[in-house]
Amino acid sequence: MVKKISKIPFEGTPEQAQQLGAVIAQYKHDPSQLMTVMQKAQVIYGYLPYEVQVMIADGMDLPLERVYGVSTFYAQFALSPAGKYSISVCLGTACYVKGAQGILDRITELLGIAPGGCTEDGLFSLDACRCIGACGLAPVMMINDEVYGNLAPDQVAPILEKYRKTA
Amino acid sequence: MATAETVKMINLKINGFPVSAPAGSTILEAARSIGIEIPTLCYLKEINEIGACRICMVEVKGARSLVTACVFPVAENMEVFTNTEKVRRSRKLTLELILSTHDKNCLSCVRSGTCELQQLCKEFGVDDPDYYAGGNVHYAFDDSAAHMVRDNNKCILCRRCVAACDMQCISVIGANARGFDTHISSAFDKDLADVSCISCGQCIVNCPTGAIVEKDESAAVLKAINDPTKFTVVHTAPSIRVTLGEAFGYKIGTNVQGQMVAALRRLGFDKVFDTDFGADLTIMEEAHEFLDRVQNGGVLPMITSCSPGWVKYCEHYYPDLLPHLSTCKSPQQMQGAIIKTYYAQKLNLDPKDIFVVGIMPCTAKKFENKRDDQHAVDDLPDVDVSLTTRELARMIDSAGVYFRDLPEEEFDNPLADGTGAAVIFGATGGVMEAALRTAVETLTGEALQNLDFQEVRGTEGIKEASYNVAGMEVKVAVASGTKNAKILMDKLARGEADYHFIEIMGCPGGCVNGGGQPIQHAVVRNFHDLRAMRAASLYDADRNLPVRKSHESPAMKLIYKDFLGEPGSHLAHELLHTSYVARPKYK
Numbered sequence: 221m222v223k224k225i226s227k228i229p230f231e232g233t234p235e236q237a238q239q240l241g242a243v244i245a246q247y248k249h250d251p252s253q254l255m256t257v258m259q260k261a262q263v264i265y266g267y268l269p270y271e272v273q274v275m276i277a278d279g280m281d282l283p284l285e286r287v288y289g290v291s292t293f294y295a296q297f298a299l300s301p302a303g304k305y306s307i308s309v310c311l312g313t314a315c316y317v318k319g320a321q322g323i324l325d326r327i328t329e330l331l332g333i334a335p336g337g338c339t340e341d342g343l344f345s346l347d348a349c350r351c352i353g354a355c356g357l358a359p360v361m362m363i364n365d366e367v368y369g370n371l372a373p374d375q376v377a378p379i380l381e382k383y384r385k386t387a
Numbered sequence: 388m389a390t391a392e393t394v395k396m397i398n399l400k401i402n403g404f405p406v407s408a409p410a411g412s413t414i415l416e417a418a419r420s421i422g423i424e425i426p427t428l429c430y431l432k433e434i435n436e437i438g439a440c441r442i443c444m445v446e447v448k449g450a451r452s453l454v455t456a457c458v459f460p461v462a463e464n465m466e467v468f469t470n471t472e473k474v475r476r477s478r479k480l481t482l483e484l485i486l487s488t489h490d491k492n493c494l495s496c497v498r499s500g501t502c503e504l505q506q507l508c509k510e511f512g513v514d515d516p517d518y519y520a521g522g523n524v525h526y527a528f529d530d531s532a533a534h535m536v537r538d539n540n541k542c543i544l545c546r547r548c549v550a551a552c553d554m555q556c557i558s559v560i561g562a563n564a565r566g567f568d569t570h571i572s573s574a575f576d577k578d579l580a581d582v583s584c585i586s587c588g589q590c591i592v593n594c595p596t597g598a599i600v601e602k603d604e605s606a607a608v609l610k611a612i613n614d615p616t617k618f619t620v621v622h623t624a625p626s627i628r629v630t631l632g633e634a635f636g637y638k639i640g641t642n643v644q645g646q647m648v649a650a651l652r653r654l655g656f657d658k659v660f661d662t663d664f665g666a667d668l669t670i671m672e673e674a675h676e677f678l679d680r681v682q683n684g685g686v687l688p689m690i691t692s693c694s695p696g697w698v699k700y701c702e703h704y705y706p707d708l709l710p711h712l713s714t715c716k717s718p719q720q721m722q723g724a725i726i727k728t729y730y731a732q733k734l735n736l737d738p739k740d741i742f743v744v745g746i747m748p749c750t751a752k753k754f755e756n757k758r759d760d761q762h763a764v765d766d767l768p769d770v771d772v773s774l775t776t777r778e779l780a781r782m783i784d785s786a787g788v789y790f791r792d793l794p795e796e797e798f799d800n801p802l803a804d805g806t807g808a809a810v811i812f813g814a815t816g817g818v819m820e821a822a823l824r825t826a827v828e829t830l831t832g833e834a835l836q837n838l839d840f841q842e843v844r845g846t847e848g849i850k851e852a853s854y855n856v857a858g859m860e861v862k863v864a865v866a867s868g869t870k871n872a873k874i875l876m877d878k879l880a881r882g883e884a885d886y887h888f889i890e891i892m893g894c895p896g897g898c899v900n901g902g903g904q905p906i907q908h909a910v911v912r913n914f915h916d917l918r919a920m921r922a923a924s925l926y927d928a929d930r931n932l933p934v935r936k937s938h939e940s941p942a943m944k945l946i947y948k949d950f951l952g953e954p955g956s957h958l959a960h961e962l963l964h965t966s967y968v969a970r971p972k973y974k
Contacts, residue, residue, distance in 0.1 A: 222568045225575060270575055274973060277574075283558035284973060285582075288574035292563045 223292050224337035226300035230271045239264050240272070244279035251282055254290060258297060267298040300338045303345035305383045309335075309361040312351030319373075320359035324348060326373040327361075330380060343387055344380070399465040406461075414445060414456035414467055424910060425469055426478065426507055428545050428595055430457040432913040435550035440543070441481045442507065445469045453477055479511045487519035489596075490540035496597040497781070501906045503595035504543060526570060531578035533757055534586040534750040535601055539570050542598040546571070547909070548590035554895070556870040557700075559584045571598075574973070581974040583703040585869065587696035587893045588750030588775075588902015593909070601750050601903060604772045605782050611742040611771070612655040618736055621651050622660040622722045622802070623746040626813030626898040627776050629924040630748065633905040634780030635790040639917060640924040645795020651746075651779075652796065653788045661798045662745065663805020665722030666812040666821070668946070669693060670937035672963055673715045673818075674825040675954035677888055681859075686710045688864075688879070688886040691818050693717045695755035696893025696902075698967065700869045705876045706969030711889075714964040716769070718812065719745040719752055720761050722802065723769030724962045729950045730802060731764075738764045745773045748813065748901030751893060763962040775903025804942040807838075807928070807935030814922035815867035815897035816843035816850060819890035823854070823863070824936045831857045838935050844926070846896050846918045849874060851886075862886045868895035896922065 243260045247253035257276055258268060265272050268291050277284040291297040309315075309324045324346075328334055331344050338345040354360045357369025368379060395410040401418050408417035415425050429440035438455035445456045448466035453474065456467075468474065485504065493499050508516070526539035544562065548571060552560050559582040563572050573582045591599050611617045628644035637643060651659045677689050692698055692713045701709060716724065723745065727738040745752060752773040755761065761769050774782075783790055797803075808824050811817030820840040828835055842852035843863065848871035854861045864886045866872045872891045878884040894901045896918025907917060934940050951959045 222564050273574070283561075284574040285558055285561040285563075289561045289563050293565045 223299045224334055226267070226269060226338060228301060228338060228340065228342060230269045232265065232271060236264050237275070240275055241279070244276065248280050251280060254280060254282060254287065255294075258287065258290060262297060267301045269299065269301075298336070300336060300345060301342070303338045304343050304387060305363050306345050306347070307361060307363050308347045308349045308352075310350070310352050310354070310359065311348045312355070314351070314355035315359040318358040320361075322373045323359050323361060323371050323376060326376045327380070330377060343384065397461045397463055397465075399461050399463070399467065401467045402469055408461050410461075412461050414447075414454070414459050414461060414465075415443060417461050418445075418456065418467070418469060419914060423469055425456045426510070427457055427909055427913075428503060428507070428543065429547060430913065431547050431550055431593060431909055434554045435545075435547050437546065440485075440545050442478055444474060444477045444481075446471050446474055475511060478507075479513055482508050482511055482513045483515075483518045485543050486513065486516045487521055488523055489543065490538070491516050492541075496541070497600050497603065498594075498597035498906070501908075502597060503908050505596075506908075524568065524570070529572075529579050530602065531580035532584060532586065532754075533580070533602065534588065534753040535579070535591055535599060537571075537579065537599050539572070539598060541596050542571055543596055544569060544571070545595060547593045547595065548599055551589040551593040554870060555585070555587060555589055555868060555893075556873050557583065557585055557587075560590065577974070583970070583972045585696045585699040585703065585893060586751035586754040586902075587869070589894060591750060591902050592904060592906060593912075595909065601775050601777060602753060603778055603781075604753070604774060605778045607772050608742075608744050608774065608782070611744075614742075616740060617742045618658075618734075618740055619656050619742045619744065620658045620660060620726050620730075621656040621744040621746060622662045622665070622719075622726075623647060623651070624662045624719065624748055624813065624898065625666060625805070625810045625817075625925065626748045626901065626904070626921065627746050627779070628810075628928070629813070629921050630776055630899065630904045631780060633907065634777065635783075639907070639911075639915065640920040642924050642928060643790075644928075645797070646790055646793040648798055649793040649796040650783045650788050650790055653793070654782060654786055656744070658799045660722065660726070660802040661805045661809075662718050662722050663809035663812075664802045664942055665718030665720075665725070666693075666809035667806055667937040667940050667943050668721045668725070668963065669715055669718050669812075669818075670808055670821050670825050671943055671947070671954045672721075672959060673713050674822050674829065674937075676713055676715060677822065677826055678829060679955060681887065688884065688889045689713055690889045690891055691822075692965075693812065693818055694751070694891065694893045694898075695749065696751035697869065697872060697891045699751060699754065699970070700872060700893060701876070702967055702970040703972055704873070705880065708876060708879060709967045709969065711879070712967055714960075714966065716761065716963055716965045717752075717755060718809075719747060719773065720755065720769045720965070721963050723756070723761075724763035725802060725946070727764045727767060727769060728962055729946065733801075738767055742772075743768075743770045745770045746776065746779050747773050748776055748898040748903045749773075749894075750775060750902040752903070758965075760965045760967075776905055777903060780905065801942060801945065804934075804940060805932075806937050806940045807930070807932040808937045810928045810932065811925050813898040813925050814844075815846065815892050815918075816840075816865045816890065817897065817925070818892075819843045819863055819865050819888065821937060822888070822890075825938045826861075827854065827856050828936065828938065830859070835936075843890075846916065846922070848895065861888070863888045863890070865890045867892045867897050869893055871895075899925065 438458040443456040444453040446468040529537040632641040632643035756770040808821035850865040899921035900918045
């Protein structure tokens with residue numbers, strides 16, 4: 221899947237830059253530690269936008285394309301920030317046969333973002349995930365730590381509305 | 388070097404024939420040694436040995452499945468079969484699968500006829516290119532760069548371009564995303580014009596298909612030729628004469644200078660000049676600049692600036708070291724500048740009506756002639772269009788000129804009569820040798836006994852030499868390929884390089900192996916040293932020329948007497964020198 225690159229302006233703090241600087245200083249002599257640095261950078265920033273990848277590439281003395289290639293290959297790296305409410309729709313086998321794709325499509329339609337994306341107001345981000353271990357409730361989605369099971373596409377809009385109201 | 392005694396030989400059989408190959412050889416190499424060619428797509432010797440494309444599959448007796456010959460090492464008593472029904476079926480299947488996502492627009496593809504995929508499909512009888520037709524991702528062209536176009540719809544993901552870019556230590560393209568969405572692009576899928584691509588074109592000459600091609604500018608040239616108000620002048624770089632023939636089936640390294648001139652006349656150019664004139668002029672100016680820097684405490688080492696890929700590399704990656712670059716324009720640009728000034732005056736032509744075309748071994752020249760620091764006359768470009776050897780070959784073909792039957796003709800005067808010093812500009816070390824011939828004679832005031840500076844010849848990536856000239860120890864270095872340039876530049880940045888003069892060419896081996904040269908399939912590139920074969924022909928030409936030193940060229944004597952005055956004169960600086968800018972790595 222092609223990852224969605226966020227258009228939300230990057231807002232890094234000097235503290236975050238300092239933390240990433242310390243990580244890079246620790247690993248910059250070993251290019252094979254690129255993924256370690258990227259993982260730690262994602263913990264610091266929540267995702268790996270252009271500005272952070274440039275810091276990593278320059279700091280590790282590696283081509284930016286190398287960093288980007290790794291970030292788009294592994295599912296664990298995000299190029300979009302997580303929204304205030306992070307939605308993840310299970311596309312595991314059980315959920316899929318019970319119609320999870322329809323749930324995902326409905327959310328995409330309602331929010332105007334593809335999996336991997338984040339709404340421009342930063343409220344919702346959307347991801348597809350594999351089996352969260354609640355097959356008995358299929359199809360299932362999670363919003364932050366809340367689990368919603370036995371879903372039908374028409375139930376999606378009211379649930380999202382509930383979050384929008386509390387935001 | 389290992390001797391026969393120290394290398395263990397492995398005995399095996401390929402297609403029933405006994406073979407003895409050094410331990411560590413691959414099946415591909417062992418087969419090649421007895422004249423069996425195993426097809427490859429992704430394999431590039433030493434730079435892309437990834438066994439990814441699965442075209443080179445062969446059968447090994449006792450093995451569970453077919454193996455990739457390009458990376459599988461030979462073993463004692465191994466029995467290999469390269470042409471069984473099973474092998475052929477596997478290769479055909481692989482080709483059909485590649486075709487399932489390939490834009491099969493072969494009729495108008497610029498690589499039709501030189502495409503490795505097309506050739507293999509023919510060889511393995513792929514009769515239904517849509518056998519596995521299915522959903523496809525459609526990619527937009529990237530034609531943002533001055534020199535090339537990337538079309539991922541024709542990409543087969545062999546990663547040879549990525550390996551070439553890594554070999555140059557540029558790495559602005561790579562494989563991004565994964566699975567079906569895997570595609571070759573720059574970081575954050577930026578346009579090539581917005582990253583630090585140096586325009587060397589090594590990705591183009593290594594691409595097996597039409598996914599990466601030079602930006603074809605021949606239409607603009609034809610338009611000018613057919614415009615009665617334009618006076619069209621063409622000039623050809625030193626290396627073109629020893630590479631153009633390959634596009635017409637000549638042996639690698641054949642010198643076709645006479646036919647090339649004849650072909651250019653038949654294309655309709657009003658004058659056909661030799662960029663060797665510009666190369667000699669470069670030496671006159673560069674040798675003068677070098678001596679001036681040595682005698683007046685200028686920035687040393689001085690580094691050559693003929694290779695626009697190298698210049699762009701320095702601007703992106705070592706902007707702090709730009710003062711080391713010679714301010715001389717490249718031969719292409721000097722030639723253009725002289726045509727639009729001196730020659731225009733001589734013919735009483737308005738420079739606006741002169742259309743100058745450079746035939747270059749190089750895609751970076753397409754970037755160079757559009758730089759905004761290359762205007763000898765007002766805002767006119769010194770060179771209007773820069774074509775690669777490949778574009779010229781296609782123009783000759785499409786004009787119905789039968790190259791092999793052409794008579795040998797001479798370049799037009801007066802901007803011709805290149806010396807031996809100029810013709811070797813096309814090979815790594817050539818500019819250094821040419822400059823030394825002039826600088827040494829100028830410093831000592833004596834004629835050189837031996838004009839061959841062997842120490843700076845050859846295809847090694849970095850060469851160093853030291854010469855005692857009039858009591859002064861002159862230390863020089865030569866690098867080709869930006870990977871080797873990087874080694875020298877890092878040394879220089881650390882203050883560990885005590886050279887006086889450095890020659891750098893952006894492509895490995897120099898212009899003879901430039902990104903604009905005729906396509907040779909990987910099977911040829913992997914087993915022949917194109918760089919050495921083409922360069923040898925240039926050194927032959929040098930040996931046979933009556934004048935082998937730039938400063939003894941009658942054409943040089945004339946232009947300085949008639950027009951420029953002295954090397955490094957005010958006018959020479961105005962017309963033949965330039966400046967550089969620091970460029971960011973990412974935009």
